[in-house]
């Protein structure tokens with residue numbers, strides 16, 4: 001296995017238009033313009049996350065500036081192409097409008113666009129999440145777009161095009177990036193996997209592709225996780241488990257908020273999940289899985305998991321399951337699955353709050369509160385895997401996630417590197433985890449949570465992303481039957 005770990009989705013960013021998956025409607029127009037020398041001075045790249053906006057923007061920046069061009073594909077060999085690819089060109093400026101630095105940079109933009117490029121034909125400004133710009137910054141941008149200097153190319157990328165003022169968008173050529181088809185994603189995953197020496201059944205790739213819901217970036221990070229999870233091997237069972245976690249996590253959060261009567265927050269969790277590209281139908285399945293696990297847990301059968309829901313009353317859980325199952329069925333035929341899901345959450349909150357539950361339904365936190373023994377001698381000598389194993393007894397899915405974390409204890413701090421995207425879940429379990437760690441090892445620690453494959457944005461931090469793989473000694477047996485097939 002590789003030592004120097006680079007997340008697949010970064011390593012496999014296409015360097016030519018030909019490598020871009022899908023988005024043919026955009027590439028055709030752009031390449032025609034490049035061929036004819038009629039590229040626009042401002043583009044909007046709109047569309048869901050992880051579908052190629054930044055990727056295409058960077059290829060375009062190279063194609064207009066290539067020393068052997070402008071041409072319909074960058075040569076990727078000349079000094080200019082190499083410099084742009086390395087992020088080292090002074091004339092290709094990427095601004096993240098959502099960050100503080102981005103706000104400053106857009107403020108300075110109006111001044112800076114005046115100056116000619118230093119080593120390129122055109123100065124290219126790629127402004128990411130452009131809808132986040134302040135009014136002031138938009139005004140500065142507008143002034144520039146009203147009278148654009150010859151040597152400037154703007155590429156405004158956004159996941160929320162409706163939030164860009166019409167005064168701006170009317171001055172740009174607008175391209176809509178599509179969610180990528182499942183087959184196209186699966187094909188790309190398979191190619192990349194083959195290239196890094198991983199093979200797996202076609203269904204595994206299709207399942208990953210479906211779970212990524214149109215985002216190739218998500219698909220690649222899922223592939224990353226699936227591969228490290230299977231210790232270099234891609235199995236259908238492993239992928240099923242992994243895909244289940246994501247939606248389970250969201251469902252678990254939404255349900256416990258409904259349970260606490262915090263409907264606003266529950267809807268916000270769902271809204272965030274939709275924005276991240278989760279399919280409402282999949283989320284409904286997540287709700288079903290959680291409720292089903294909780295029901296099994298309540299009746300004391302194996303394979304259950306309370307998911308921290310704290311409902312121990314079977315009648316309520318059965319009602320809840322019925323409600324969600326009914327809506328899940330209707331969602332398949334509906335154009336408005338999001339609304340149906342939001343509504344079912346409101347109904348669940350009403351159900352949980354209706355007093356159907358037994359008064360002492362408040363459940364103890366899974367496995368961690370009881371058995372606390374202050375007198376246990378220091379340094380029980382347990383390892384992180386022991387902690388994960390103990391937790392897995394009460395909450396198999398949490399245990400499984402924990403077994404995929406890499407732990408390192410130092411000066412009463414436990415640095416926990418968790419699979420990316422799951423930090424939030426772990427953070428919410430912080431207290432119970434710290435307690436369980438104390439119980440198993442006899443040592444008190446404060447948890448510090450970091451993403452495992454959080455590759456640095458800037459090359460100078462590259463060492464920080466070294467491989468956590470190989471340190472996971474043991475993968476807890478996960479397949480306790482908690483996932484409902486879809």
Ligand SMILES: Nc1ncnc2c1ncn2[C@@H]1O[C@H](COP(=O)(O)OP(=O)(O)OP(=O)(O)O)[C@@H](O)[C@H]1O
Nearest residue numbers: 009012013020021049050051052053054055216217
């Ligand atoms: N159409 C695509 N073809 C090939 N690879 C892609 C495509 N879209 C995304 N990817 C992969 O996903 C990664 C991220 O893509 P990219 O940065 O272009 O997404 P984006 O649309 O800009 O998303 P965001 O809105 O989150 O910034 C790329 O490095 C690449 O590995």
Ligand SMILES: [Mg+2]
Nearest residue numbers: 053054128157
């Ligand atoms: Mg982007």
Ligand SMILES: [Zn+2]
Nearest residue numbers: 066075078081
């Ligand atoms: Zn070139």
